[in-house]
Every structure is written in structure tokens, then in C-alpha cells.
Amino acid sequence: MEKGIILMKNYLRFTMSGVGAVLVCVLVSQARAGWFSAKSEARYYSPCAVVASDDGNDVFVAEYSANQVVQADVVKGGLKRTIATKLPPSGLALDSRSGVLFVTLESNEGQVVLIDTRTGKLEARIAVGHTPLAPALSPDGKTLAVCNRFNNNVSLIDVPSRKESGRVAVSREPVAAAFSPDGRQLLIASHLPSMPANGDYSASVVTVIDPATRLVVTNLTLPNGSTGLRGLCVSPDGRYAYVTHTLGRYQLPTTQLERGWMNTSAISIIDLQGVKMLSTVLLDDVDLGAANPWGVACTTNGALLCVAQAGTHEVSVIDRNALHERLGRVAKGEKVGVSLSLEDVPNDLSFLVGIRQRVKLPGNGPRGLCLAGDLAVAGMYFSDNLAVVSLTTTPVVAREVSLGPKTPLSEERKGEMYFNDAAFCFQEWQSCASCHPDGRADALNWDLLNDGIGNPKNTKNMLLSVQTPPSMSLAVRADAAMGVRAGLKFIQFSMRPEEDALAIDAYLTKMKPVPSPYLEKGKLSKAARRGEKVFRKANCATCHSGSLYTDLQTHEMGMGQGMDKDKPFDTPTLVECWRTAPFLHDGRASTMKELFQEFNKDDVHGDTSKLSPRELDDLVEFVLSL
Ligand code: HEC
Ligand code: HEC
Numbered sequence: 292m293e294k295g296i297i298l299m300k301n302y303l304r305f306t307m308s309g310v311g312a313v314l315v316c317v318l319v320s321q322a323r324a325g326w327f328s329a330k331s332e333a334r335y336y337s338p339c340a341v342v343a344s345d346d347g348n349d350v351f352v353a354e355y356s357a358n359q360v361v362q363a364d365v366v367k368g369g370l371k372r373t374i375a376t377k378l379p380p381s382g383l384a385l386d387s388r389s390g391v392l393f394v395t396l397e398s399n400e401g402q403v404v405l406i407d408t409r410t411g412k413l414e415a416r417i418a419v420g421h422t423p424l425a426p427a428l429s430p431d432g433k434t435l436a437v438c439n440r441f442n443n444n445v446s447l448i449d450v451p452s453r454k455e456s457g458r459v460a461v462s463r464e465p466v467a468a469a470f471s472p473d474g475r476q477l478l479i480a481s482h483l484p485s486m487p488a489n490g491d492y493s494a495s496v497v498t499v500i501d502p503a504t505r506l507v508v509t510n511l512t513l514p515n516g517s518t519g520l521r522g523l524c525v526s527p528d529g530r531y532a533y534v535t536h537t538l539g540r541y542q543l544p545t546t547q548l549e550r551g552w553m554n555t556s557a558i559s560i561i562d563l564q565g566v567k568m569l570s571t572v573l574l575d576d577v578d579l580g581a582a583n584p585w586g587v588a589c590t591t592n593g594a595l596l597c598v599a600q601a602g603t604h605e606v607s608v609i610d611r612n613a614l615h616e617r618l619g620r621v622a623k624g625e626k627v628g629v630s631l632s633l634e635d636v637p638n639d640l641s642f643l644v645g646i647r648q649r650v651k652l653p654g655n656g657p658r659g660l661c662l663a664g665d666l667a668v669a670g671m672y673f674s675d676n677l678a679v680v681s682l683t684t685t686p687v688v689a690r691e692v693s694l695g696p697k698t699p700l701s702e703e704r705k706g707e708m709y710f711n712d713a714a715f716c717f718q719e720w721q722s723c724a725s726c727h728p729d730g731r732a733d734a735l736n737w738d739l740l741n742d743g744i745g746n747p748k749n750t751k752n753m754l755l756s757v758q759t760p761p762s763m764s765l766a767v768r769a770d771a772a773m774g775v776r777a778g779l780k781f782i783q784f785s786m787r788p789e790e791d792a793l794a795i796d797a798y799l800t801k802m803k804p805v806p807s808p809y810l811e812k813g814k815l816s817k818a819a820r821r822g823e824k825v826f827r828k829a830n831c832a833t834c835h836s837g838s839l840y841t842d843l844q845t846h847e848m849g850m851g852q853g854m855d856k857d858k859p860f861d862t863p864t865l866v867e868c869w870r871t872a873p874f875l876h877d878g879r880a881s882t883m884k885e886l887f888q889e890f891n892k893d894d895v896h897g898d899t900s901k902l903s904p905r906e907l908d909d910l911v912e913f914v915l916s917l
Contacts, residue, residue: 350661360383434456463485477500487873522586531560540552575720580719601657608650618636656674748876828898
């Protein structure tokens with residue numbers, strides 16, 4: 292206890308002196324016995340990102356919930372060092388030559404900090420954008436790319452001068468980045484599709500950037516239904532990039548789960564020489580899904596490709612040469628699995644049979660993944676440990692490395708874990724988070740059965756769903772609690788005890804909004820303040836009323852088409868709608884402006900037709916600021 296107090300004092304001193312600023316390194320045994328355990332609130336670690344030194348001896352772990360980075364000894368077990376970061380660390384990159392660790396810190400005013408791992412000292416702090424993550428270092432160590440998730444751009448940082456040299460606009464929610472080994476290509480994976488959801492094609496993209504000119508070379512569109520992108524890596528020979536994602540079969544009514552009827556899980560492969568998509572391979576087996584693929588990494592000799600499956604708590608270890616040999620054969624028209632051509636591969640649940648091992652990991656929720664020598668190391672987000680897979684033993688085995696004493700899970704944390712767990716689904720095809728990533732929405736339309744077949748609806752954000760009954764666009768559920776229970780039963784085809792549903796309720800109830808990227812220093816911009824007046828003038832507030840911007844009522848405004856014609860729709864909250872495009876129940880409007888310009892010509896949805904162009908822009912700015 293005394294030690295804890297001394298550390299606390301040191302911590303405050305460093306924090307206030309501005310020398311050590313927010314970073315202070317302490318021996319881990321002391322840290323665990325010190326101020327962290329002295330706090331009454333629950334302390335989880337939530338390891339979300341991991342990175343290893345080139346020699347594999349050091350593994351650094353970003354502990355999102357504990358606001359710290361730890362250096363773990365994955366061979367002997369135990370921790371070597373703890374580095375407090377004050378804000379949640381969201382991503383890591385390491386320059387093994389200089390020993391500098393780059394840590395992105397999550398905030399609406401995000402930062403990257405550079406830490407000298409030899410001394411533990413903070414070298415630099417650089418302001419970047421909203422919710423930075425996935426730092427990637429160029430092979431020459433001179434450029435660091437950082438994804439600013441909610442600014443839809445990438446910061447390029449000149450490492451020698453420790454200055455941001457520019458930003459490159461990319462598609463929606465960049466979440467993963469990697470350089471080619473020659474440093475000439477920078478690849479960025481965008482989490483979500485950015486098109487209307489009621490068309491024939493909806494998929495996210497991978498952007499290829501030329502780091503020298505900072506220009507976008509091309510956007511590679513993934514197969515129809517590709518959403519929830521999470522991980523990206525490039526093979527050591529620079530020939531291929533691999534990106535992990537969910538592949539939604541959203542055009543089918545959600546009547547069953549068998550054989551990947553709703554969501555499948557995939558790696559898409561990019562040919563970096565041709566700068567084009569090569570193929571998309573399913574990670575699922577014919578009767579067992581591989582939900583929520585996340586981190587992906589290639590061994591340095593190029594032999595193995597490892598993929599963390601966050602929903603099924605596994606790592607898939609794929610024989611990479613055999614994979615490309617198979618792809619080469621189908622490309623020539625030979626039959627492999629059930630595929631006769633490359634076009635068949637994204638639907639072939641047997642393509643990896645015999646060339647991939649699914650390794651069960653100790654713990655729950657592998658997200659970040661790295662290779663340390665012959666070991667694959669995954670951060671187990673919900674069970675607060677590392678899983679270490681030895682790739683050289685046959686069969687491949689996994690063991691647990693502790694990150695410290697575990698805190699018992701609160702109802703809310705349990706609920707979040709269940710929401711992300713495909714064990715709650717028949718054959719583990721999907722978790723709730725497959726369609727509601729991070730508790731939000733996948734930007735796809737789904738034809739759920741609760742309101743009939745043939746009227747797909749755009750996935751809804753879970754934020755405030757508890758506080759804003761009724762639920763679903765057509766208000767077919769009285770409240771979110773009913774939606775949760777129906778989701779378990781009719782979407783996941785699973786019978787769960789009531790206590791599991793109660794935990795999910797607790798998670799949904801406590802979800803917090805993320806501040807809009809349209810705010811300036813946390814406040815409405817000038818344009819948004821003008822827009823607030825337009826909001827009242829255009830009568831928006833009659834239905835979008837109160838602090839949650841909904842009257843909790845349904846209205847018939849002529850929005851419904853087909854079998855939804857003349858049906859009243861529930862007034863949705865507008866909080867966080869900056870991140871939930873496309874808009875309206877069928878996702879017909881891909882932007883907020885389009886919602887009024889294209890789909891409100893006769894003023895059924897507020898009085899917008901007579902607004903001046905500037906008034907409309909201001910209105911849009913206001914709504915996107917909520
Ligand atoms: C296959 C995709 C998919 C999966 C998986 C899924 N949902 Fe949904 N969810 C949707 C769609 C689409 C909507 C919007 C439906 C509508 O508006 O009629 C929705 C709406 C909801 C709502 C209502 C929100 C509101 O405010 O109206 C709740 C609550 C919900 N889902 C909870 C869950 C839970 C809990 C799970 C896991 C057990 C889950 N969902 C799994 C697609 C999915
Ligand atoms: C008569 C009640 C009513 C009025 C007036 C109204 N809305 Fe709505 N609003 C709704 C309903 C109901 C929906 C859902 C429609 C649907 O899903 O197709 C909706 C949907 C929206 C959405 C889409 C949200 C999403 O996540 O898809 C936005 C944004 C929005 N309204 C903003 C506004 C603005 C801005 C105004 C004023 C110009 C306005 N609304 C006026 C009832 C109203």
C-alpha cells in the first residue's frame with residue numbers, strides 16, 4: 292500500500308512536471324500492487340494491439356482499458372515493464388533498430404507518442420486526428436502512417452523531425468495500415484462501406500497510397516457484402532497483402548445460418564504487383580464459422596499466414612504457399628475444393644481444407660496479433676491475457692501468458708463480451724458484433740424476419756437503443772430488451788439463459804456516445820450553430836425532440852416502399868448519426884445532404900426544400916455534430 296502511495300505521488304509529479312508528462316515507467320510488480328489496485332473501479336487490461344521486436348524477444352502490449360503499455364516476456368512469462376499512457380493505447384508500431392515504440396492514443400484529439408524502449412523515456416508527442424490507430428512504420432523507419440478513424444484520413448508523420456507532414460483522405464473509417472517492403476505502397480483498410488445500402492453492391496475498400504507523393508493510387512473494392520474490415524498485412528516478399536473482414540450475404544432473407552447463409556468471414560488477397568484484387572478466401576468451415584477475423588500476420592519466412600478470429604477465440608494457421616498454389620490452380624481452370632474458377636472461391640467453404648489449422652486459444656476475444664520468432668502472440672481482449680501459439684510444434688499448441696491479476700467481470704463487461712462472442716450463435720457463424728461492430732452498424736441492409744420477408748432494413752446503432760423505445764425501424768419490438776432476446780433466438784438461432792440477455796442489456800444501457808468529429812474543441816462549429824437554428828426553422832425538432840432528438844413515436848411520412856408502403860416509422864435518435872451512414876430505414880441515402888436534397892423533395896421529412904444551399908449545409912453540419 293505504501294509503495295502504491297509513493298508511486299502515485301511520483302506519477303502526479305511526473306504528470307505535472309511536464310518532463311515525463313503523462314508517461315512514467317515503473318516496475319510492473321509495483322505497478323500492479325500500486326495505484327491500479329488502489330482504485331475502487333474495475334481495472335481491465337483489454338489487450339487490443341501487440342507488437343514484437345525483430346528478434347522476437349520483446350513483445351509490447353497495448354492495454355486499452357488500463358491506459359498502459361506493457362512489455363511482456365512471452366517465453367518465460369511475466370512482465371518486464373509498464374508504461375502508463377493516460378489515454379487508451381489503441382495501436383503499436385516498433386522500430387527494432389532504434390528501439391522506438393510508437394503508440395497511438397485514442398481520443399477525439401488523438402496523439403501518437405514515441406517511447407524509447409531502452410530508457411522508457413517519452414521522446415515525443417505528436418497530435419493527430421480523431422481516434423487514431425494502426426500505426427505503420429515505413430521500412431526505412433522514416434515515415435509513420437496513422438489511421439485517423441473518424442476523420443477518414445491518414446496522418447503521415449516524418450519520424451526524424453517528429454512532425455506530421457500531411458494527411459491523405461481515404462474512405463470510411465480507416466482501421467488498418469501496412470507498407471510494402473520496398474516502401475513504395477501504403478495500404479489502408481477502411482472499416483465500412485460508404486455507399487447506399489439498398490443497391491446491388493455494398494462493400495468496403497482498401498486504398499493504395501504512394502507515400503512519396505501522398506497521392507491515392509487506387510481504391511480496391513472488396514467483394515459485395517465486405518464489411519467490418521479489421522486487419523491488414525503484407526507478405527515479406529511484397530507480392531501480396533491480406534485483409535480480414537466479414538463477408539455479409541445480406542441479399543438473402545435471414546431464415547437460417549447453415550453454410551454461411553448470413554455472415555461469412557474472410558481474408559481478401561491483393562496482388563501488389565498488379566495492384567488488383569486476387570481473390571477472397573473464406574475462413575469458415577462448412578459447419579463451423581470463423582466469426583470476426585481481426586489481426587493478421589505473416590511469418591518472416593513467408594511460410595505461414597496467421598489470422599486471429601475474435602468471435603471464435605482461435606488463430607487460423609494457414610500454409611501460405613499451399614494457399615497460393617491452390618489459387619494458381621483454380622486460376623488455370625483446375626477444380627480445387629468446389630471451385631472451378633477464381634470467382635467461385637469467395638463462396639467455397641472447403642477451400643482451406645487440409646492447408647489450415649484452427650487453433651483454440653486460452654481466453655476470449657483475440658484481436659491484435661503479432662509474430663515473435665516462432666510464436667504467434669494474440670491479445671485476448673475480454674479475458675485480459677495473451678495467447679501464445681508455438682508454430683513449430685506439431686500439432687500447433689497454444690498457451691496462456693498472464694498480464695496480471697484478473698478483475699471479475701461486471702455485468703456490463705460480460706454483456707460486451709457476449710455481444711462479441713460467436714459462441715452465442717449456432718455453429719459460430721457470427722456474433723452480434725458481426726452486424727453491429729463496436730456496438731454500431733455494418734452499413735448493410737438485412738432482411739430480418741421480425742417485420743416480414745422482402746423489406747430489408749439498414750442495421751441500427753445500439754447506442755441509446757435502450758433509452759429510445761420502441762425498437763426497430765417499424766417499431767416491431769417494444770424495446771431494446773425484446774430486440775436483444777429476439778436477436779439471440781431468431782438471428783443467432785441460440786437458446787441462452789435470461790442472465791446472458793440481462794448482461795447484454797447492461798452493456799447496451801451503458802454505451803457512451805463518441806464525440807462527433809464535426810465538433811471543434813468539443814463545441815459546435817459556427818456553421819453547426821447556425822444549423823441548430825435551421826433545425827428548428829425546418830421543424831425537425833417536432834419529431835427529433837429533446838436531448839436524445841426523438842419523440843419516441845412513429846410517423847407515416849411516405850418513406851416506405853414495397854411492402855412497407857404507408858407504414859409508420861420510428862423516429863430515430865440523431866445522436867452519433869455522423870457515424871451511421873447510410874441513412875433511413877433502407878439505407879437509401881449515403882450522405883446526410885443527399886437525405887434532404889434527393890429524398891425530401893416534397894417536404895414530408897421536415898421543411899427543407901426552400902432552404903438556401905448554405906442553410907442546408909449548416910443543417911447538415913449541425914446534425915452531423917450530434
Ligand atoms: C445479420 C445481422 C444482425 C445480427 C447478427 C444482429 N443484428 Fe441487431 N439489428 C440488425 C438490423 C438490420 C437491425 C435493424 C432492424 C430494423 O430496423 O428493423 C437491428 C436492430 C437491432 C436492435 C434494435 C435497435 C433499435 O434501437 O431499434 C437491437 C436491440 C439489436 N439489433 C440487438 C442485437 C443483438 C443483441 C444481437 C446479437 C444477439 C444482434 N442484434 C445481432 C442486424 C443484426
Ligand atoms: C414528422 C416527424 C419527423 C420530422 C418533422 C423530421 N423527422 Fe427525421 N426522421 C423521422 C423518422 C420517422 C425517421 C425514420 C425514417 C426512416 O427510417 O425511413 C427519420 C429519420 C431521420 C434521419 C436518419 C437517421 C438514420 O440514422 O437513418 C435523419 C438524419 C433525420 N431524420 C433528420 C431530420 C432533420 C434534420 C429533420 C428536419 C429537416 C427531420 N429529420 C424532420 C421523423 C421526422
